[in-house]
Amino acid sequence: MVDRDGGDESTEADGGTVSQHARDHRETNYLEREVNLLNPSTPFMRDHLRVVWTGFVAWALVVFGPVTLTFVAPGPMTARMPVLGFPLHYFLVAIGAPGGALVLSFWYARKRDRLDEKYGIDHRQGTGTAAGDGSAVAADGGTDE
Amino acid sequence: MIAGVFLQSGLLPEGLNVSFKLAPAILVVAMLTLFLGIGYAFRVADTEEMWVAGRSIGNVENGMAIGANWMSAASYLGMAALIALSGFYGLAFVVGWSAGYFILLIFLAAQMRRFGKYTAPDFVGDRFNSDAARAIAAVTTFLIGFVYAIGQARGMGLVGLYIFGDIGIPGLSGYQSMVVLMMTITVGYLTLSGMLGATKNMAVQFVILIVAFLVGLYAVGYTQGYSTVLPQIEYGAMIGSLSSEFSEPFVNESYYLWIATAFSLVVGTCGLPHVLVRFYTVESERTARWSTVWGLFFICLLYLSAPAFAAFGTDLYTKNIGPTFGDPGMTSAAGDVIVVLATQLAGLPQWFVGIVAAGGIAAAIATVSGLFIAGSSAISHDIYATIVNEDASQRQQVLVGRLSIVALGVVTTLAALDPAAPIAALVSYAFSLAGAVLFPMFFLGLWWENTNRQGALAGMTTGLVIWTVPMINEVLPTYVGSGEPYSATLAAVVPAIGSALIAVPVVFAVTIGVSLLTGEPDMETKRLVRQCHSPEPMTRMQSAEDIAATDGGEPGDD
Numbered sequence: 001m002v003d004r005d006g007g008d009e010s011t012e013a014d015g016g017t018v019s020q021h022a023r024d025h026r027e028t029n030y031l032e033r034e035v036n037l038l039n040p041s042t043p044f045m046r047d048h049l050r051v052v053w054t055g056f057v058a059w060a061l062v063v064f065g066p067v068t069l070t071f072v073a074p075g076p077m078t079a080r081m082p083v084l085g086f087p088l089h090y091f092l093v094a095i096g097a098p099g100g101a102l103v104l105s106f107w108y109a110r111k112r113d114r115l116d117e118k119y120g121i122d123h124r125q126g127t128g129t130a131a132g133d134g135s136a137v138a139a140d141g142g143t144d145e
Numbered sequence: 146m147i148a149g150v151f152l153q154s155g156l157l158p159e160g161l162n163v164s165f166k167l168a169p170a171i172l173v174v175a176m177l178t179l180f181l182g183i184g185y186a187f188r189v190a191d192t193e194e195m196w197v198a199g200r201s202i203g204n205v206e207n208g209m210a211i212g213a214n215w216m217s218a219a220s221y222l223g224m225a226a227l228i229a230l231s232g233f234y235g236l237a238f239v240v241g242w243s244a245g246y247f248i249l250l251i252f253l254a255a256q257m258r259r260f261g262k263y264t265a266p267d268f269v270g271d272r273f274n275s276d277a278a279r280a281i282a283a284v285t286t287f288l289i290g291f292v293y294a295i296g297q298a299r300g301m302g303l304v305g306l307y308i309f310g311d312i313g314i315p316g317l318s319g320y321q322s323m324v325v326l327m328m329t330i331t332v333g334y335l336t337l338s339g340m341l342g343a344t345k346n347m348a349v350q351f352v353i354l355i356v357a358f359l360v361g362l363y364a365v366g367y368t369q370g371y372s373t374v375l376p377q378i379e380y381g382a383m384i385g386s387l388s389s390e391f392s393e394p395f396v397n398e399s400y401y402l403w404i405a406t407a408f409s410l411v412v413g414t415c416g417l418p419h420v421l422v423r424f425y426t427v428e429s430e431r432t433a434r435w436s437t438v439w440g441l442f443f444i445c446l447l448y449l450s451a452p453a454f455a456a457f458g459t460d461l462y463t464k465n466i467g468p469t470f471g472d473p474g475m476t477s478a479a480g481d482v483i484v485v486l487a488t489q490l491a492g493l494p495q496w497f498v499g500i501v502a503a504g505g506i507a508a509a510i511a512t513v514s515g516l517f518i519a520g521s522s523a524i525s526h527d528i529y530a531t532i533v534n535e536d537a538s539q540r541q542q543v544l545v546g547r548l549s550i551v552a553l554g555v556v557t558t559l560a561a562l563d564p565a566a567p568i569a570a571l572v573s574y575a576f577s578l579a580g581a582v583l584f585p586m587f588f589l590g591l592w593w594e595n596t597n598r599q600g601a602l603a604g605m606t607t608g609l610v611i612w613t614v615p616m617i618n619e620v621l622p623t624y625v626g627s628g629e630p631y632s633a634t635l636a637a638v639v640p641a642i643g644s645a646l647i648a649v650p651v652v653f654a655v656t657i658g659v660s661l662l663t664g665e666p667d668m669e670t671k672r673l674v675r676q677c678h679s680p681e682p683m684t685r686m687q688s689a690e691d692i693a694a695t696d697g698g699e700p701g702d703d
Contacts, residue, residue, distance in 0.1 A: 030679030031672045031693060037592035044680050052251045063244045063411075064404065071400040078394065086381030090392050093236045094452045095377075098243035098445050105247050105438045112255075112434060121680050 022120025044119055051111045055104055062100035066092035156320040156564075158303060158479040160466045161486055163319065165310040169499025173308055176353065176503050180510065181334050183346050206348050207427050208439025213351035214423060215242075215440070216447055217293070217512030218300025221354060221505045223569030224448070226480035228455035229462075229469065230567075232391045234398040234406075236452070238569055241410025241576075243448045246441040249415045250434060256591045256677040257424045258433035261688030264425075264519065265418035265583060266527035271690065272590040273601040274670060276532050281605045283523035285582045286418040289575045290520030290553055291560070296571035297509040297516075298561030301327035303482050304505045307489070307498070321562045327506070328561070331513050332554035336547045350511035355446055357504025361484065362450050365457050365491045372453070380453040387459055390470040405643025406573065412645050413576025416584030418523070419515035429682070458487035465490050477567040517550045524549035565623040573642045574616060580645030581608035585652040593657075594674040600660030604652045611648040615641040669693065 033041040070089040228235030270279025302324035311319030366372030372379035525546035630636035672693035
């Protein structure tokens with residue numbers, strides 16, 4: 001099942017051979033670009049939202065589809081499944097929906113990691129990319145305001 | 146709605162063996178001592194550690210903490226109860242309480258981690274630059290903790306009956322005495338340790354509760370000949386032999402109520418402060434994402450098993466006690482301990498039933514910890530230290546935090562002495578509230594930079610009103626009146642258990658509308674939101690605010 005926390009240790013595109021996407025990413029100042037769910041303003045956001053909406057539609061179908069179908073066509077939906085013996089609607093709702101959400105979550109987290117790779121972003125050091133973030137980390141972390 | 150049982154204070158699950166049992170009692174006492182020991186070993190003295198565990202938690206550990214924090218008595222006991230009593234409608238809870246995590250993952254988890262504050266009201270207050278918004282969010286957080294924990298207290302009280310019997314506090318029924326005892330223990334342990342102890346404890350509690358539940362399920366299935374290696378699938382074959390009420394769709398409740406309930410639970414998941422805090426405690430946004438996947442995996446372990454337990458329990462109840470459905474049928478008290486009851490009816494030894502019961506208590510305590518930490522940090526951090534006394538020292542904050550935990554414990558205990566509904570329903574009310582008030586603020590606050598203070602205040606107020614009206618309509622009558630809703634029409638259109646279906650679209654519309662009609666937020670706020678979405682990695686201790694205040698890690702800054 002889930003046996004590792006995603007993220008293939010594939011070769012990084014850094015320094016020498018930087019992909020076009022990574023260059024775009026470096027040249028984008030994300031603090032100057034609008035955030036609007038319906039109107040992505042950066043290439044990264046556009047790509048990311050494509051993944052998000054795809055997942056969302058799939059999720060809506062998996063979670064609310066079987067119930068709605070059962071409501072529309074109770075006859076065929078409540079038929080007993082061969083082998084398992086479940087009524088079909090019960091199986092799709094009790095096992096299909098939670099299981100589907102889990103599979104989709106795994107899929108999304110993978111896709112999101114791929115997106116980081118595509119744009120040449122490395123999360124493993126937990127610090128800024130080539131564009132050094134200037135301010136050293138305060139030892140006490142939190143902002144006291 | 147599920148009819149409340151008259152005079153619930155005498156709650157007694159029929160068929161459950163209520164007496165003091167040595168082996169289970171030793172087990173539970175040992176478990177509680179372990180929690181206290183862990184809490185003591187990881188006791189904390191400063192707020193950074195108290196509220197967000199030093200932002201040091203990794204993938205699997207946080208996934209386990211998400212699981213334990215999430216799986217309360219409502220998951221462990223209440224869900225099987227609803228599936229047993231309400232059949233197909235009960236699955237709305239299985240679906241709503243698991244599928245919501247996907248929405249949380251794609252829209253909120255990583256962005257919240259980048260925002261990097263301490264509490265949910267922090268987000269609302271800082272995002273909308275408003276102490277009023279912060280206060281509303283803090284009060285909502287406190288209210289959620291209170292409503293949610295009533296269900297936990299009910300669960301602990303009922304399960305405690307099996308283990309300790311009637312301890313007989315003068316003037317209280319056996320169930321009530323148990324609630325008082327269990328809540329006292331929980332609050333005592335919580336005031337000793339903060340979030341760090343809580344996170345470590347949650348990982349342990351998760352292991353205890355999942356092992357107890359699965360071991361119980363396998364043992365019942367195997368000894369009764371229901372199942373062998375995979376009860377989660379094998380129970381399908383016995384559905385045909387149970388009453389038709391168990392699986393027939395929309396006999397107990399309408400399709401509309403099913404959707405309303407599932408929707409409420411999904412958006413509620415995304416609006417719960419104690420769930421959100423789990424993302425503040427992790428190392429990085431990537432950990433926030435992957436720990437959500439782990440968390441959902443751990444949750445599914447239990448959620449795919451609960452219907453099987455319900456099926457076994459229903460069958461055993463029918464064979465040993467009487468018909469589950471119809472009149473009189475199974476009471477809600479028996480339903481709420483069906484997991485323990487099934488293990489007992491399967492003739493398994495007392496110490497073994499004790500393990501299953503202890504798991505239920507672990508589930509309840511883990512969630513109450515998360516809730517009370519969130520509720521008390523709302524009071525001490527968001528209201529006291531941010532609004533009332535800005536010069537509060539760390540010591541004062543921690544003290545106020547502990548006092549509010551005690552206060553929450555007291556009001557919860559009092560309300561749980563005579564609860565108005567079964568565990569899962571009580572908890573769902575809290576979900577409706579989180580979904581109606583906080584979820585739209587989180588979602589719009591993160592995904593539309595022009596959401597402003599006026600919009601947020603109008604939206605949260607609207608959400609509170611839409612949540613309160615059905616609550617008064619349906620819950621109050623059990624205390625004042627006949628027990629039936631004052632208005633049946635209102636209860637059908639806006640059910641308390643699923644009011645977020647109506648509330649969320651309305652709150653979204655109000656928030657967006659008001660934001661459009663009033664001025665845009667200032668540039669600083671917009672930069673804050675943009676920083677939450679920037680793919681640039683951040684250091685462990687940075688919050689979005691730190692970066693947005695500079696020019697955002699562009700080459701050659703500073």
